[in-house]
Amino acid sequence: MMILLLMPIILIILFGYAITTEVKQVQIAIYDQSRTPLTERIIERLEANEYFSLYKMVNSEVEVQDLFRKGKVKLVVVFPAQYKGLSDEYVQIQTDATDPNEAQQLAGYATSIIRSELQSSQVQIKEISSPVVVPVVHLLYNPLMKGAYNFVPGVMGLILLLICALMTSVGIVKEKETGTMEILLVSPMKPIFIVIAKMVPYLLLSFINVITILLLSRFLLQVPINGSVTLLIAISVLYSLVSLSLGLLISTVTNTQQAAMLISAVVLMLPVVLLSGMVFPIGNMPDVLQWLSNIVPAKWYIAAVRDVMIKGLGVEAVALDITVLAVMVIFLTTVSVKRFKVRME
Amino acid sequence: MNDIQLSHINKSYGKIEAVKDINLSVSQGEMFGLIGPDGAGKTTIFRILTTLLIPDTGKASVCGYDTVRDYKIIRNMVGYMPGRFSLYQDLSIEENLNFFATVFNTTVTENYDLIKDIYVQIEPFKKRRAGKLSGGMKQKLALCCALVHRPRVLFLDEPTTGVDPVSRNEFWDMLGKLKSQGITIFVSTPYMDEASRCDRIALIQNGSILSVDTPANISASFSRILWTVRANDMYKLLADLRAWPLTYSCFAFGDKHHLVLKEATDKKNLYGYLQMKEHENVLIDTAKPGIEDCFMALLGDNVK
Numbered sequence: 001m002m003i004l005l006l007m008p009i010i011l012i013i014l015f016g017y018a019i020t021t022e023v024k025q026v027q028i029a030i031y032d033q034s035r036t037p038l039t040e041r042i043i044e045r046l047e048a049n050e051y052f053s054l055y056k057m058v059n060s061e062v063e064v065q066d067l068f069r070k071g072k073v074k075l076v077v078v079f080p081a082q083y084k085g086l087s088d089e090y091v092q093i094q095t096d097a098t099d100p101n102e103a104q105q106l107a108g109y110a111t112s113i114i115r116s117e118l119q120s121s122q123v124q125i126k127e128i129s130s131p132v133v134v135p136v137v138h139l140l141y142n143p144l145m146k147g148a149y150n151f152v153p154g155v156m157g158l159i160l161l162l163i164c165a166l167m168t169s170v171g172i173v174k175e176k177e178t179g180t181m182e183i184l185l186v187s188p189m190k191p192i193f194i195v196i197a198k199m200v201p202y203l204l205l206s207f208i209n210v211i212t213i214l215l216l217s218r219f220l221l222q223v224p225i226n227g228s229v230t231l232l233i234a235i236s237v238l239y240s241l242v243s244l245s246l247g248l249l250i251s252t253v254t255n256t257q258q259a260a261m262l263i264s265a266v267v268l269m270l271p272v273v274l275l276s277g278m279v280f281p282i283g284n285m286p287d288v289l290q291w292l293s294n295i296v297p298a299k300w301y302i303a304a305v306r307d308v309m310i311k312g313l314g315v316e317a318v319a320l321d322i323t324v325l326a327v328m329v330i331f332l333t334t335v336s337v338k339r340f341k342v343r344m345e
Numbered sequence: 346m347n348d349i350q351l352s353h354i355n356k357s358y359g360k361i362e363a364v365k366d367i368n369l370s371v372s373q374g375e376m377f378g379l380i381g382p383d384g385a386g387k388t389t390i391f392r393i394l395t396t397l398l399i400p401d402t403g404k405a406s407v408c409g410y411d412t413v414r415d416y417k418i419i420r421n422m423v424g425y426m427p428g429r430f431s432l433y434q435d436l437s438i439e440e441n442l443n444f445f446a447t448v449f450n451t452t453v454t455e456n457y458d459l460i461k462d463i464y465v466q467i468e469p470f471k472k473r474r475a476g477k478l479s480g481g482m483k484q485k486l487a488l489c490c491a492l493v494h495r496p497r498v499l500f501l502d503e504p505t506t507g508v509d510p511v512s513r514n515e516f517w518d519m520l521g522k523l524k525s526q527g528i529t530i531f532v533s534t535p536y537m538d539e540a541s542r543c544d545r546i547a548l549i550q551n552g553s554i555l556s557v558d559t560p561a562n563i564s565a566s567f568s569r570i571l572w573t574v575r576a577n578d579m580y581k582l583l584a585d586l587r588a589w590p591l592t593y594s595c596f597a598f599g600d601k602h603h604l605v606l607k608e609a610t611d612k613k614n615l616y617g618y619l620q621m622k623e624h625e626n627v628l629i630d631t632a633k634p635g636i637e638d639c640f641m642a643l644l645g646d647n648v649k
Contacts, residue, residue, distance in 0.1 A: 179431030183490075186395045186425040187448045188417075342416070344397045 004167070008159045008209045012216045015151045023105055027055040029073045031064055034083040042117045046077065051109050068096055075106045077114070085118045141310050148221040153305035154278030156213050157298040160206045160236065161243045161272055166264040167202050168247030173260040182344065191340050199244045206240040207233075226312025232305065235318065238325045239301040245332035246297075252339040272298040300324045346409060348373045348498050348529040349394060354403035356389055363389040364552040367403070371531060371545075376524045378543030379533040380636065386552040387533040388428055391502045394531065395425045408497055424496030426487050428503040428533075434476030438467055438486055441475050442493060449494035456495045459526065463519055464489050481512030488519065499523065501532040505539065517542045537637035548640050555643040560636055567634035567642060569593070572604040572615070576624040585622045594645050603638055 028046065032039050047054045055073050058064055067073045078092035093110050095103035142149040172195070175181040184194055210233060217223040225232070246268060254260045273279055275289065276298035282290055293299050304321035307313045315322075349371035356363045364386040371377040379387050392398040393405050396416035405412040407419045432441045442464075446453045457464075467485050470478065475486060484504055491499060501520075505513040517539060524530055532543070540546045541560045548555040548563070556563060576582045583602055586595040591614075593605045606615075612629055619627045 178434070179427055179429045180433060182397065182427050183425060183431050183445075184448065185397060186420050186423065187445075188421045188450060189448050343399065344392060 004163055004205055005208065005212070007162075008155070008213050009216060011155050011159065012152070012213060012221070015155055016148055016217075016221045023051050023102065023109065025053045026051060026075065026106060027073045028052045028075045028077065028110075029056045029058050029064065029067050030054065031058045031061070031076060031078045033081040034079050036083060038085050038121055039079045039083055041121065042077075042079075042114055045113055045117045046110065049109075049113055051106075064094065068094070071096075074102070075110060077110060085121060146221075146223070148217060148223045149310050151278070152213065152217040152221070152223050153302045153309065154276070156210065156236065156305060157239070157276055157278060157302045158269075158272055159209055159213070160240050160301075161246075161268055161298060162264075163206050163209065164202050164240050164243030165247035165250065165268050166261065167205075168198055168244050169250035169254070169260040169264055170257050171198050171202075172248070172251035173254055173257050176255055177257060185342065185344070191342050192337065195248060195337070195340060199248070202247075203237070203240055203244060206243075207237065210236045223309075225309055227308035227314070231315055231318075232308050235301065235304050235308065235322065235325075238322065238329065239297060241329045242297045242301075242325055242332065245329055245336055249332055249336040249339070252336055252341070271296045275299065276302050278302055297325060297328055346373065347371060348375075348408055349377070349531055350404075350406045351390070351394070352404050354390070354393060354400045354405055356393065356398065356400050362552055364393075367552075367554060369547060369554070369557065371529060373529055374524065374527050376520065376530040376532065376542070376544045378540050378546040379531070379549055380535075380537060380540045380546050380640070381533075381549035382535055385549045387549060388502055389552075390549075391425075391427075391500055391531075391533065395423060395500055396420060422497045424491035424494065424499045426491040426499075426501045426504055428506065430483050430487060432475045432483075432487055432490060435474060437472050437474055438478070439471040441486060442489055445490040446493045451494045453493060456493060459495055459523075460489045460492050462522060463492075466515075480508045481515075484508055484512070484516060485519075488516075492523070496528065498529045498531065501530065503533055503535065505534060505536065513539070537635065537640060540636040546636070548636075548643060550640075550644060555640075563636060563639050564634055567639050569605050569642075570609065571632050571634045571638055572606070573598075573601040573630045573632045574604050574615075574619075575601050575626070575628040576619065577626050578624065581622075582619070582624060585619070585624070589618055594641065596641055598637070603632070603641075605638075605642065 030043055030046070032043065043054070046052050052075070056067065058067065058076070061078075064076050064078070067076070074096045076094045078094065080089060080091070083089055083091070091114055093107050095107050097103040172181075175184065175194075181194075185191070214225065214229070214232070218225055247264070250260055250263050250267075254263060271293075275282070275285075275293040275296045277293070278298070282293050282299065285293065300321040304318040304325075307318050307321075311317075347370040349369065351367050351369040354367040355365060367386075367390060369377075369390075379390065381387055389398065393400050393412060394407055396407075396412045396419050399413055408422055410418045410422075412419060433444065436444060442453055446455075453460075463485050467478075467482050467489075470482065475483065478486065488501075488504070491501075505516055508516065513536075520530055520532065521542070534540070543560065545557065545559050546563065547557040556566075558566070574582065574586065579597070579600075579602070583595060583597055586592055586602060586604055591606050591608065591610060593607045595602055595604045604615075615629060616627065
């Protein structure tokens with residue numbers, strides 16, 4: 001039981017500190033063929049940046065390949081001979097693209113650092129040869145590009161589903177397995193009360209977990225709660241109800257705890273991780289998967305939490321998500337109450 | 346009015362016919378025993394009567410209510426103790442009892458007089474978890490839980506299986522007291538020696554009822570002479586007796602063999618046969634047939 005209260009804490013800390021997609025102190029190497037004050041200034045800048053740390057200055061292309069092969073560095077900057085920083089000259093950036101997302105991100109950082117140094121030096125030597133278009137990027141809602149802004153809603157979606165669906169289904173199926181369901185059925189107690197009695201504890205538990213996650217992410221990970229906390233909790237309770245009714249549905253189609261657990265894990269967990277937009281952006285998926293993602297409750301929940309928590313939007317912005325979740329609750333509850341057997345078969 | 350009525354009940358699980366054309370009636374206040382080996386169909390009959398299963402064909406009623414149509418009414422009136430221990434193992438004796446009292450919209454104090462005799466035996470351990478109780482105590486607790494709402498009909502599916510002989514005896518004494526309070530009891534057991542405790546019994550095998558009568562009448566229906574035979578080498582004795590042309594049937598029965606012959610014959614005749622087969626310390630006697638002998642005989646008739 002304790003694990004259910006500790007799990008959100010562990011997950012938040014794991015995602016917050018260990019499993020992170022943010023770039024920090026990545027080892028790089030520099031192959032400087034010109035060694036001018038300009039390149040030295042650029043190197044200094046790269047070194048001073050928190051994203052990179054200079055592993056080694058190298059002196060040949062062979063050495064560069066060697067470092068990549070040994071996995072010592074993830075990015076190498078190559079300055080051509082007699083580099084003056086003119087617009088028809090090129091600085092080469094090589095990255096280890098075994099992790100393509102990270103490689104792209106690193107290349108982007110390195111490019112922007114070099115470009116900004118070039119701009120300031122051009123201003124200094126007053127040698128404005130050609131007008132350079134300088135894009136000014138303004139990052140909305142998450143200016144520091146913190147991963148926490150993305151995964152906190154994701155972890156909430158995951159944990160609520162896990163606790164509500166998995167525990168409810170296992171809880172009800174356990175009664176079937178131990179035979180206590182047999183006695184409960186041969187009693188005046190209405191089946192709907194058996195079901196409600198099984199759901200209430202997990203609803204409470206998930207409520208506590210939502211509060212824990214919000215507190216942790218606010219004070220430990222410094223993720224702001226920009227919107228209404230009440231709205232956030234209301235959406236979470238609605239999503240918990242969806243998960244509970246999913247758990248109930250699973251319990252009506254399985255007879256052993258193992259089967260209930262497997263179905264919860266495979267049928268529920270995988271779509272949440274893969275199709276909810278928690279890990280992979282839905283916009284990049286093939287049409288079929290995008291369409292499929294619409295039936296994953298976590299997709300709507302995570303989107304709504306992002307809107308309310310990070311963007312600080314009000315209820316009108318998440319009306320669609322709330323409607324979809326509400327329809328899911330009604331549909332799933334009706335189906336599972338219909339399917340709940342008042343007899344043994 | 347009959348409290349339990351089964352007419353032409355059939356139930357199959359897939360291709361397996363669990364019970365075939367069952368007809369039974371149990372009157373109010375009667376203690377009725379369903380006697381038969383494992384797999385005979387006892388539990389299926391219990392589940393049909395407790396509204397947990399719907400029969401394929403036939404009608405079943407409890408207290409005059411149909412088990413399919415009026416299942417909600419029946420669930421208020423019956424107490425059910427399934428064959429497997431089915432209480433909450435993590436709850437203590439006290440908690441289990443209070444829980445089931447609440448489930449049945451009553452309190453322990455309201456019907457305490459009914460369960461008092463049984464409950465005082467397990468009361469010293471009332472804080473102990475149900476999962477940590479001995480087999481006999483578990484059964485007493487389960488019986489208390491099944492009685493807590495003062496049911497009109499009590500269904501007990503193999504209540505004494507896995508319980509030691511002393512506790513079994515006590516358990517049947519308790520059932521006797523409950524019967525005297527006017528509760529109809531429908532009980533099943535694989536132990537033939539318990540059958541004599543019932544008012545009437547039904548012998549069941551392979552889903553069919555072989556015979557329904559009082560234990561005394563069933564024993565009396567045994568028309569042949571029952572011989573008991575002992576010797577030093579019991580195993581060889583059984584084989585030799587079964588090979589004897591005059592033998593109708595022979596079964597190992599405790600420390601003796603029960604022998605039934607095809608026709609009446611002199612004791613000397615049997616003695617001579619066993620002498621010829623070189624058995625030592627042969628003891629031959631006659632015995633009063635019990636339920637088990639009748640059951641075996643009925644089975645034998647059925648097969649032949």
